[in-house]
Amino acid sequence: MAQAYTDRSFSEEPQLDVKISRERDAGRKNEPEEPQHVLHMIIGGVDVPQGPIFKRTKVSIRREKRTRDYMPEDTLTFSEEDIKAVSQPHNGALIISILLNKVQVKRVLMDVGSSINIIQSKVVEQLGLLDQIIPASRILNGFNMESETTKGEIILPVNVIRTIQDIKFHVVEGDMRYNALLGKPWIHCMRVVPSTLHQVMKFPTKDSVKTVFGEQYATKEMFAVHDLTPVVEDEKEDFLTPRAFIAPKELDATKSIVEELEQAILIKYLPE
Template identity: 40%
Template structure:
């Protein structure tokens, strides 16, 4: 178990870990171990008919190929400098207590593919909140692969309809020649307006799926490198959970 032993609930007992902290039916590690055995062709006789259909369908389709190593990584760009955030930060009423959170790749495509063998629906449980400190009021900040670059500090915003990218990220990726001169006015929650610099269409890879996504380009100071919003979330059929600090995708 990854959690601090002194902070565990001593009431539930997990036979798989032979320790206290959670019930065995909530054990994420056990589910991954079972999924690993299923990938090797074991335990199929224990599946329900629906589970067998999902299992053989996934075996026929095959798992998506792993992503190659990125050519570059964009951490957090501010004032024209590519830096790592290592201290506490309080931005837009979202409080981040540790830079480690920024490094979590919450797409978890490999684990999702394994869990797809035993589950047909997207659900969340306490095991998905591993290494998340409660109680928190954090927004969901993830890492996404754009072309050959891992972009960190990507804010998942379910409340707006315009995907946004910082111009400094485009400059870092040397994609300024791909900018489409299509400027629009964006209105904030306080009715303040700002004109975008243009638009760019980029391939976003998540959950084993590559999706061509249109981004409005902003030059003003931003707390994030990118903001993905409803158009991308809906197109990916993704289900984000700010509570668990995870975003999940259906089986492609």
């Protein structure tokens, strides 16, 4: 299972059983801008079919009018109304969609424990902005102290329900569960207050407090089975090897599974 690397450790358990349909009307002002394309999860190890290769032209990032002049007197609060449409109980992360260069990018993790923003190199490639990456190496450490060196940095205009801010992302080559990760630099810049319990985040603007609802169903899709690993049957059962629990009939990546995140080591007691 691929993991994202950050300067600060984080660990999120997936939502195990999510089936939800949200019907919310936050007003015309809070409606997201219509994207020109939609970028779903890029799965590591799977080749995305490509069409004919055309002459490459430089793609410039569309600059839009910034809307960061505020401070309203509204108080950012969460209530039972925010949690009514959330499947309970849950321990899921807060995952949202954002607009990057007029492309809707799904499966973006809100991580209050990360000191940087991260984006996959494959996502930047899909955006057509590889030539915008500034080479800069930086070592990122995960929660288990495994490290990865970044490919470079890129400045992207992050558009969340028509509120735009230029943000620096660190580009990584390795696969991770999410297309991008928004850490404290973006959260603090936007004055965002996220709630994983309510699966919602709120931030102030000049005119009002804007609300972004999490995509709770996305966690379920991310942990779908993509490959079945053949099991080698030995004469002697090894009780010291952690086991991965895989639903044998769940071959389709869009189907749901129940996946054990905490691997238990079974100790075989030998007679003295």
